[in-house]
Amino acid sequence: xxxxxxxxxxxxxxxxxxxxxxxxxxxxxxxxxxxxxxxxxxxxxxxxxxxxxxxxxxxxxxxxxxxxxxxxxxxxxxxxxxxxxxxxxxxxxxxxxxxxxxxxxxxxxxxxxxxxxxxxxxxxxxxxxxxxxxxxxxxxxxxxxxxxxxxxxxxxxxxxxxxxxxx
Numbered sequence: 689x690x691x692x693x694x695x696x697x698x699x700x701x702x703x704x705x706x707x708x709x710x711x712x713x714x715x716x717x718x719x720x721x722x723x724x725x726x727x728x729x730x731x732x733x734x735x736x737x738x739x740x741x742x743x744x745x746x747x748x749x750x751x752x753x754x755x756x757x758x759x760x761x762x763x764x765x766x767x768x769x770x771x772x773x774x775x776x777x778x779x780x781x782x783x784x785x786x787x788x789x790x791x792x793x794x795x796x797x798x799x800x801x802x803x804x805x806x807x808x809x810x811x812x813x814x815x816x817x818x819x820x821x822x823x824x825x826x827x828x829x830x831x832x833x834x835x836x837x838x839x840x841x842x843x844x845x846x847x848x849x850x851x852x853x854x855x
Contacts, residue, residue, distance in 0.1 A: 690807075696772040698726050699734045700819075703743075703768065707760040707816050714745075714753030734772065741771055760817035769811055776811075777804050 701724050709715060717735065721728040735754065738744055745757040756763070769776060779800045781788035791797055 690778065692769070693773060695730075695734055695737070696769060698724070698730065699738065699768060699772045701726070702731060702734060703738075703756075703763070703816055704820060704823075706744075706754060706756050707763075707820055709755070711755060711759075714747055714751065714755050716753040720754075737772055738768070741767055743767075760820065761815050763816040764812055765814040765816070765819070766808060766811035768816075776807065778807070 702720055705720050705723065706715065717731050718728050720726075721731045724731075735744065735746075739746075741763075743756060743758050743763050745755045747753060775783040777783040777800075781791060781794075781797070782800055782804050788794065788797075
């Protein structure tokens with residue numbers, strides 16, 4: 689069974705929270721950790737892993753915090769998953785430069801290659817913005833935050849539970 693790590697699941701939740709806010713708004717990690725019930729130390733590790741992607745903007749000091757550095761429409765799930773998971777290939781022989789002595793006679797290699805291609809194409813084709821727009825069961829706290837923070841963010845969300853609910 690293909691499973692993704694807690695690090696990736698929490699990383700997505702963190703990025704969704706950032707994407708649902710106005711681009712100029714900075715949010716402190718401690719606030720996001722509390723909202724998502726994630727250890728602040730663990731969230732800091734996730735942020736360190738995401739930094740090389742250039743998708744986060746960090747401001748230190750009083751009033752500082754984090755925001756997305758790029759539009760959510762430009763951030764693909766493939767980038768996020770590769771950064772937080774590492775190698776995504778379903779079997780080791782497809783990972784990077786690993787060669788398998790049986791690759792030319794392997795009866796299952798084409799299956800694994802096709803599965804790998806489908807997963808990568810799906811992740812490559814899904815952006816953070818699309819993920820937010822297609823959320824049907826957004827957590828109530830996220831809906832509340834989106835409604836509170838700004839109408840444009842609520843428009844970006846598109847989550848059914850976020851629309852039309854009183855604040």
